[in-house]
Amino acid sequence: MQLIDIDKARYQKHLKIVFISCAAFLAVSSLAVSQTLIALFPDESGSHFHWNLLGVVVSAFTVGWLLNKYRRHDFMREVTYVWELKQALNKITRKMPKLEKAALEGNRDALLAMQYSYAGSRFLWQLDDNTLTLDELAIKQLELDRLAEQFDVTLTVADYDEKILAAF
Known part of the structure; x- marks a missing residue:
């Protein structure tokens, strides 16, 4: 997966719309489903936990299905x-301890995966205005740059392929 530039304002606007729509749909549809089931199948004891739970499960499944169905729509890009x-x-991140060990030995794929991780994290944190940990990331990037220089490796994010993680 390549890192691409995206419009930050459009992303944040669409993310808010998707998030609020999902939350509203979950609230309304879970209540509608559970209340319909309670009306059709009342419980004399007054406990309708199972119908409420089923309403939430059906609504969550529906939201997941809708998100998956429309994931390639331009609005969701x-x-x-x-x-x-x-x-x-x-x-x-799950492979980072092994990657760090291999990077210290000069493994180009490990260095490349770490470079991609740092570049991708920086991109996401800036996109989400989460700049608190950028200083820590800059330190890690400097360490990685030193290792790449030490082992005479050129790291280009565009060269990264997820398949290289299989070796770690």
Whole structure:
């Protein structure tokens, strides 16, 4: 997955709309489903926990299905891209201890995966206005740059391919 420039304002606007729409849909539809089931199948004891739970489960499943169905729609382009980028970075993060060890030995793929992780994290944090940890990331980037220089490796984010993680 390549890092691409996206319109920050459009992303934030669409993310808010998607988030609020999902929350509203979950609230309204779970109540509608559970109340319909309670009306059709009343419980004499007054406990309708199972119908309420079923309403929430059906609504959550529906939201997930709708998000998946419309993930390639133009409106969802930035939101889906960020979601997929976060998943790709999470895969690297799970392998980071092994990557760091291999990077100290000069493994080009490990260095490249770390470079992609740092560049992707910087991109996401700036996109979400989460700049608190950028200083820590800058320190890690400097360490990575030193390792790349030490082992005479050129790191280009565009060269990263998720398949290289299989070796770690």
